Amino acid sequence: MSSPGSVHSPSSAAAGTHLRGDETTVKVVVAGHLGAGKTTLVHTLSQITPLSTEEYMTAASVGTDNLDHLPDKRTTTVAMDFGRVSLSRDLVMYLFGAPGQKRFWPLLADLAKGAMAALVLVDTRCLADSYPIIGMLEDLALPYAVAVNRFDGAPIYQARQLREAMDLAPRTPLVVCDARDRASARNALINLTEYLLTLPETAA
Amino acid sequence: MTWARPHRDAGLVRSYVITEGRHDASRNHFDFITLVRLGAPGLSRTDLSPEMVRVLDLCRPGALSVAEIAAHLHLPLCVLRIVLADLMERGHITTDSTILTSHRPDRKVLQDVLAGLRALPV
Numbered sequence A: 001m002s003s004p005g006s007v008h009s010p011s012s013a014a015a016g017t018h019l020r021g022d023e024t025t026v027k028v029v030v031a032g033h034l035g036a037g038k039t040t041l042v043h044t045l046s047q048i049t050p051l052s053t054e055e056y057m058t059a060a061s062v063g064t065d066n067l068d069h070l071p072d073k074r075t076t077t078v079a080m081d082f083g084r085v086s087l088s089r090d091l092v093m094y095l096f097g098a099p100g101q102k103r104f105w106p107l108l109a110d111l112a113k114g115a116m117a118a119l120v121l122v123d124t125r126c127l128a129d130s131y132p133i134i135g136m137l138e139d140l141a142l143p144y145a146v147a148v149n150r151f152d153g154a155p156i157y158q159a160r161q162l163r164e165a166m167d168l169a170p171r172t173p174l175v176v177c178d179a180r181d182r183a184s185a186r187n188a189l190i191n192l193t194e195y196l197l198t199l200p201e202t203a204a
Numbered sequence B: 001m002t003w004a005r006p007h008r009d010a011g012l013v014r015s016y017v018i019t020e021g022r023h024d025a026s027r028n029h030f031d032f033i034t035l036v037r038l039g040a041p042g043l044s045r046t047d048l049s050p051e052m053v054r055v056l057d058l059c060r061p062g063a064l065s066v067a068e069i070a071a072h073l074h075l076p077l078c079v080l081r082i083v084l085a086d087l088m089e090r091g092h093i094t095t096d097s098t099i100l101t102s103h104r105p106d107r108k109v110l111q112d113v114l115a116g117l118r119a120l121p122v
Helices: A010-014 A038-045 A102-112 A124-139 A159-166 A182-198 B050-058 B066-073 B077-089 B107-119
Strands: A024-032 A051-058 A075-088 A091-097 A117-122 A144-149 A174-177 B035-038
Touching: A010 B050, A010 B066, A024 A038, A024 A102, A024 A124, A024 B107, A038 A075, A038 A091, A038 A117, A038 A182, A051 A102, A051 B066, A051 B077, A075 A102, A075 B066, A075 B107, A091 B107, A102 A124, A117 A124, A117 A182, A124 A144, A124 A159, A144 A159, A144 A182, A159 A174, A174 A182, A182 B107, B050 B066, B050 B077, B066 B077
Parallel strands: A024 A091, A024 A117, A117 A144, A144 A174
Antiparallel strands: A051 A075, A075 A091
C-alpha cells in the first residue's frame, strides 16, 4: 500500500493502466464472508495491480449520495479491493471485493446498482456466515452464483446438501473453485455469465 | 451554501472543505465504473482545488474509472464524486458512459462478456 510518504506518485502507480474512455465497463460484485477468498480471487484475475478504495461508513444506514456521514466519532472506514480485466478491445470488467458484514449494507447497495451480478465465495467451514450475504443480494435483486472456494481440510459436502443449507434456487449456479487458480476463477465467472443469459431480460 | 455540520472539531482538513460544503452535487451519480477522461484542453486551472488538479494530472495519459481515481488519490468515493461533478461542470473532464449506470448490462453486453471470459488466457 502506498502512503502519503510513498515514493510512487499516483500518476506513476497508474502508468500503463489508462483506458481510452469509450470502452464499455461492467462490474461484478465478489461477495462472501470474512476469509472466503474475495481478495484472493480479485488478485488472481486482475490484470492491473489490485487497488483499494476507502469509504466512510456509519453504523446507521445513510443515503450514499450525501456527505452527512463524514468522519467523526461514529464513522469507520471500510476498504474495498478491486481489480480489472480487459475482455476485449472495447469491454472492461471490474471485480469488486465487497465487505460482507451487514453494517456495510449501504456500500453493497451502492455497488450493486448497475452491477452485472455477484459471485458469492463460500468456505464450507463457515457456511452459515454466507447466509446473511445471500439474503442481502436477494434483497437487492442482484443475480448471483455461489462458488465454493476449496480450502484444504474444509469439509466436502454434496451439492444437494450445500444447496439445501444455503436455500439456493434450483437454477442458481453452484460451482467449486480455487480462488488462487486463474482457470478455476475464470470458470466461476463463465458459469455466472451463462446463468445471467438464461434470465429474462426484464431482470435487468 | 448554508449547509454546515453542527459539531465541528479541529483536526484534519475535513472532506466538506474539499467539497466546499456541498453534499448534493448537481451530478452526483458517477458510478464506480464510469470512465473519466479529460475534457476541453487549454482551460484555466487557476480556480481549481488541489484535488481537482490531482484528478486532471492523473487522467492526463488517458481514461480511468472513478474507482481507480479514488484509489490512486486516496479519496473516498463520496468525496471524489463531488470533485468530479465540479470538474465536469467546468468542462475539465468528460465521460462517454451514462453518468448514472443504474441498469444491468443488456444481453448483447453479457454475450460479449462471456466471449471475452472464454477467450481469456489462463
